[in-house]
Amino acid sequence: MRWEGGVVVNIYDIAELAGVSIATVSRVLNDSPNVAEGTKLRVRRIMGENGYIPSGFSRGLGLNAMKTIGLICPDAADDYMAKAVACLERSLRNCGYDCLLCCSGYGYEDCQIAVSALVRHRVDALVLIGSVYADDDPDSERVNYIREAAAQTPVFMLNGYVRGDNICCAVCDDYDASLAAVTEMIASGRRKILFLADIDTVSTNLKRKGCRAALAKAGLELCGDISVGLANQINQTRDHLLELPDLDVNGIFAANDALAAGALKYAKARGLSVPEDLCVIGYNNSELSVCCDPELSTIDSREQRLCQIIVDFIKLRLGGKQVGGKVVAKGYLIRHGTTDF
Amino acid sequence: MRWEGGVVVNIYDIAELAGVSIATVSRVLNDSPNVAEGTKLRVRRIMGENGYIPSGFSRGLGLNAMKTIGLICPDAADDYMAKAVACLERSLRNCGYDCLLCCSGYGYEDCQIAVSALVRHRVDALVLIGSVYADDDPDSERVNYIREAAAQTPVFMLNGYVRGDNICCAVCDDYDASLAAVTEMIASGRRKILFLADIDTVSTNLKRKGCRAALAKAGLELCGDISVGLANQINQTRDHLLELPDLDVNGIFAANDALAAGALKYAKARGLSVPEDLCVIGYNNSELSVCCDPELSTIDSREQRLCQIIVDFIKLRLGGKQVGGKVVAKGYLIRHGTTDF
Numbered sequence: 244m245r246w247e248g249g250v251v252v253n254i255y256d257i258a259e260l261a262g263v264s265i266a267t268v269s270r271v272l273n274d275s276p277n278v279a280e281g282t283k284l285r286v287r288r289i290m291g292e293n294g295y296i297p298s299g300f301s302r303g304l305g306l307n308a309m310k311t312i313g314l315i316c317p318d319a320a321d322d323y324m325a326k327a328v329a330c331l332e333r334s335l336r337n338c339g340y341d342c343l344l345c346c347s348g349y350g351y352e353d354c355q356i357a358v359s360a361l362v363r364h365r366v367d368a369l370v371l372i373g374s375v376y377a378d379d380d381p382d383s384e385r386v387n388y389i390r391e392a393a394a395q396t397p398v399f400m401l402n403g404y405v406r407g408d409n410i411c412c413a414v415c416d417d418y419d420a421s422l423a424a425v426t427e428m429i430a431s432g433r434r435k436i437l438f439l440a441d442i443d444t445v446s447t448n449l450k451r452k453g454c455r456a457a458l459a460k461a462g463l464e465l466c467g468d469i470s471v472g473l474a475n476q477i478n479q480t481r482d483h484l485l486e487l488p489d490l491d492v493n494g495i496f497a498a499n500d501a502l503a504a505g506a507l508k509y510a511k512a513r514g515l516s517v518p519e520d521l522c523v524i525g526y527n528n529s530e531l532s533v534c535c536d537p538e539l540s541t542i543d544s545r546e547q548r549l550c551q552i553i554v555d556f557i558k559l560r561l562g563g564k565q566v567g568g569k570v571v572a573k574g575y576l577i578r579h580g581t582t583d584f
Numbered sequence: 585m586r587w588e589g590g591v592v593v594n595i596y597d598i599a600e601l602a603g604v605s606i607a608t609v610s611r612v613l614n615d616s617p618n619v620a621e622g623t624k625l626r627v628r629r630i631m632g633e634n635g636y637i638p639s640g641f642s643r644g645l646g647l648n649a650m651k652t653i654g655l656i657c658p659d660a661a662d663d664y665m666a667k668a669v670a671c672l673e674r675s676l677r678n679c680g681y682d683c684l685l686c687c688s689g690y691g692y693e694d695c696q697i698a699v700s701a702l703v704r705h706r707v708d709a710l711v712l713i714g715s716v717y718a719d720d721d722p723d724s725e726r727v728n729y730i731r732e733a734a735a736q737t738p739v740f741m742l743n744g745y746v747r748g749d750n751i752c753c754a755v756c757d758d759y760d761a762s763l764a765a766v767t768e769m770i771a772s773g774r775r776k777i778l779f780l781a782d783i784d785t786v787s788t789n790l791k792r793k794g795c796r797a798a799l800a801k802a803g804l805e806l807c808g809d810i811s812v813g814l815a816n817q818i819n820q821t822r823d824h825l826l827e828l829p830d831l832d833v834n835g836i837f838a839a840n841d842a843l844a845a846g847a848l849k850y851a852k853a854r855g856l857s858v859p860e861d862l863c864v865i866g867y868n869n870s871e872l873s874v875c876c877d878p879e880l881s882t883i884d885s886r887e888q889r890l891c892q893i894i895v896d897f898i899k900l901r902l903g904g905k906q907v908g909g910k911v912v913a914k915g916y917l918i919r920h921g922t923t924d925f
Contacts, residue, residue: 255704265706314685318670322871325666329659332687341705344655344685346673363596364682365606477874504875511877530663533818534845534875536852 257293261286310561311341313361316372317349321474322529323499323546327372327401330550338558340367349375349442349474355388368397368557374414374446377403397560399553402446402544404569411560412569413552415544417446420574421453424524424542425496427576429461431584433494433522437467439506440498441474447498450526454496466492471502477531480505485512493521500525500532503539507581523581537580545572598634602627651902652682654702654737657713658690662815663870664840664887668713668742671891679899681708690716690783690815696729709738709898715755715787718744738901740894743787743885745910752901753910754893756885758787761915762794765865765883766837768917770802772925774835774863778808780847781839782815788839791867795837807833812843818872821846826853834862841866841873844880848922864922878921886913 258265263286270278271286312335316324332342343366347357354376361369369392377400378386386405392398393409400412428436438454440447451468458464467490471483480502484490497503503525507517515521517537525532525541532539552570559566576582599606604627611619612627653676657665673683684707688698695717702710710733718741719727727746733739734750741753769777779795781788792809799805808831812824821843825831838844844866848858856862858878866873866882873880893911900907917923 253704255706259704311684319660319673320667320670322663322666325663325669326661328666328669328685329661329687332660332685336686342685343652344669344673344683345677346670363594363600365596475871477871501871508877530816530818530842530872531875534872536849536877 257286257290260293261289310339310367311343311364312557313343313345313364313366313369314372315345315347315354315357315361315369315376317347317354317375318474319344319346322501322531323527323544324372326546327550330547331370331372331401331553334550334554335557338554340557340561349444351385358388358392362392362395366396367561368399370399370401370553370557371403372401374403374444374449375442376400377405377445379445379448381406397557399556399560401549401553404445409567411553411556411566413549413556414569414571415446415546415549415574416571417449417544417574418453418456420542420544420576421450421496422457423453424576425454425457425494426460427584428494428496428522428524428582429457429463431522431582434461434463435466435492436463436494436496437469437490437492438465438496438498439480439502440468440470441472441476441480441502443470450496450498471505474499475501477501477505477508481508481512484509495521495523497523497525500527500529500539500541503541503581504531504535507535507539518581518583522583524576525581528577532577532579535581540579540582541577542574543577544574548572598627598631601634602630651680651708652684652705653898654684654686654705654707654710655713656686656688656695656698656702656710656717658688658695658716659815660685660687663842663872664868664885665713667887668891671888672711672713672742672894675891675895676898679895681898681902690785692726699729699733703733703736707737708902709740711740711742711894711898712744713742715744715785715790716783717741718746718786720786720789722747738898740897740901742890742894745786750908752894752897752907754890754897755910755912756787756887756890756915757912758790758885758915759794759797761883761885761917762791762837763798764794765917766795766798766835767801768925769835769837769863769865769923770798770804772863772923775802775804776807776833777804777835777837778810778831778833779806779837779839780821780843781809781811782813782817782821782843784811791837791839812846815840816842818842818846818849822849822853825850836862836864838864838866841868841870841880841882844882844922845872845876848876848880859922859924863924865917866922869918873918873920876922881920881923882918883915884918885915889913 254268258268271283319328345357347353381404389405390407398410402414404412404414438451471480495506503523506523510517510521525539528541528543532541556566595609599609612624686698688694722745730746731748739751743755745753745755779792812821836847844864847864851858851862866880869882869884873882897907
């Protein structure tokens with residue numbers, strides 16, 4: 244009797260083929276005295292015929308032989324997070340892993356609770372999506388909760404970097420990408436530049452610092468550094484800018500495309516021509532950027548590449564290899580209609 | 585010794601408090617002879633002090649006492665799906681359930697494989713997100729795979745309806761909402777109306793039929809029924825329309841907002857004024873609709889409401905109540921700048 248349903252034969256398949264419960268298969272694995280010898284022989288024969296190899300976890304607990312990866316992100320409805328979740332889930336499932344999803348929210352305590360909950364669930368690895376789980380300082384004690392998690396299960400971070408054992412990180416060089424883009428913006432003649440953010444994360448800080456560094460090189464300072472407080476609020480971003488008295492800028496560098504879309508709506512409401520009067524750059528190369536009129540110039544933050552690096556890390560690590568440290572992908576400006584350089 | 589970490593005390597908490605492995609807790613639950621009597625007494629005392637009630641599943645397998653809900657959607661990166669996944673995960677976690685996520689793709693066989701895989705994983709309930717899992721006919725044998733799943737675990741469908749035992753469905757009245765919107769479009773003087781779709785699902789068919797019914801009432805027919813084949817391809821939708829010879833329409837009813845955004849880009853490329861020359865209605869009330877210029881009129885497909893109905897169904901069902909059948913939420917047009925009625 245052979246399982247036709249797929250490549251990975253797990254404890255459920257064996258139970259189905261043998262016509263017994265999973266609990267019985269578990270008892271056979273543990274050589275429990277509560278299973279008839281005839282049943283034991285039959286279940287073991289089916290295991291052998293189907294090449295079933297119980298994992299340590301299965302042997303111990305009679306549990307699913309599939310590995311489970313915990314995916315944690317602040318908000319699975321956010322465009323960037325949603326794309327990462329979809330990409331990771333697809334790649335990991337292709338490798339035979341299940342994905343347990345947990346949306347933590349953005350708060351520090353909420354992040355801690357989510358990480359420790361999934362560690363207690365005994366996932367085989369943990370992927371933290373977004374820089375909200377990191378700290379500006381990779382050695383900060385503030386992120387000791389991640390090091391504690393990593394002491395129990397391998398941790399993989401997408402666009403965040405925490406230094407520690409059993410922690411692998413893949414990040415976009417948000418500082419360099421922002422520095423390069425704003426340097427070009429300045430070279431095109433814009434000197435009154437605004438930085439626009441919603442939620443302050445490590446990644447937001449790197450973008451802000453890159454922006455400031457480009458201005459400093461030209462002997463300039465930021466004309467404004469505005470945080471609208473809530474993510475993905477396009478019209479609220481527009482209104483926030485409209486309510487600012489004396490806002491006089493000719494370049495806006497936004498930490499994501501929704502913010503940049505709000506900036507474009509501000510420009511329209513003010514009667515400003517884009518990019519002539521106001522040049523705008525977004526971040527993440529999302530579908531929103533294609534919807535905008537003119538289409539938004541935006542920084543490709545290499546999300547698909549980061550996901551691939553994470554999956555490769557996971558395959559190596561769960562295959563028994565030691566991995567760790569940080570891999571950096573280079574972000575770059577995609578030029579559309581809101582810039583003229 | 586009392587657990588401070590949260591409301592639900594599960595097997596992991598007991599293991600941590602007792603300073604033993606989960607396997608040991610499991611063995612205590614099963615009264616295994618392989619655990620010292622002193623350890624058994626201690627673990628049982630901690631269970632009693634913390635009000636730990638092992639589920640049948642835990643007792644049998646020593647597994648996690650948390651219930652696990654399988655969420656299946658075609659593509660977690662799609663805006664509509666992402667919002668449903670995020671909303672369901674948050675609500676279900678608040679009820680103490682874990683979410684296992686599986687992205688199936690849109691193919692019929694892929695959907696079958698995903699459903700049967702999660703059933704074999706012994707999830708406590710299955711939520712199918714999107715009408716791709718349903719059939720135009722709720723009694724069709726084509727969706728027997730869902731009835732087979734429902735024979736093993738409760739099935740909940742978001743915007744799809746399959747008639748069967750142990751299946752609960754929450755749907756938007758896509759036919760009625762489309763009929764009403766297109767009726768208004770016709771009353772505003774538009775008689776050359778195009779229906780625009782990407783992937784054909786049950787929901788797409790209902791929108792198409794509603795659109796056709798509105799036209800039939802006015803003695804009209806569709807001016808065109810176009811499927812662009814791929815989801816979320818805004819510029820490809822524009823190009824597809826631009827390549828059509830002799831396209832002469834003054835109203836476009838699109839099955840989602842990305843398609844409608846593509847239609848607006850087509851109008852711009854053709855030099856058509858919106859809504860004067862071309863009136864456009866999208867579907868799903870997404871962030872894309874806010875980005876468009878003018879802002880897109882779009883049908884609110886009541887996604888948050890459907891998610892809430894599903895969660896209420898799950899709470900009742902896993903609380904031991906019998907539930908089933910279909911709940912319908914009424915969709916309605918949100919009027920923005922691409923309509924003038």
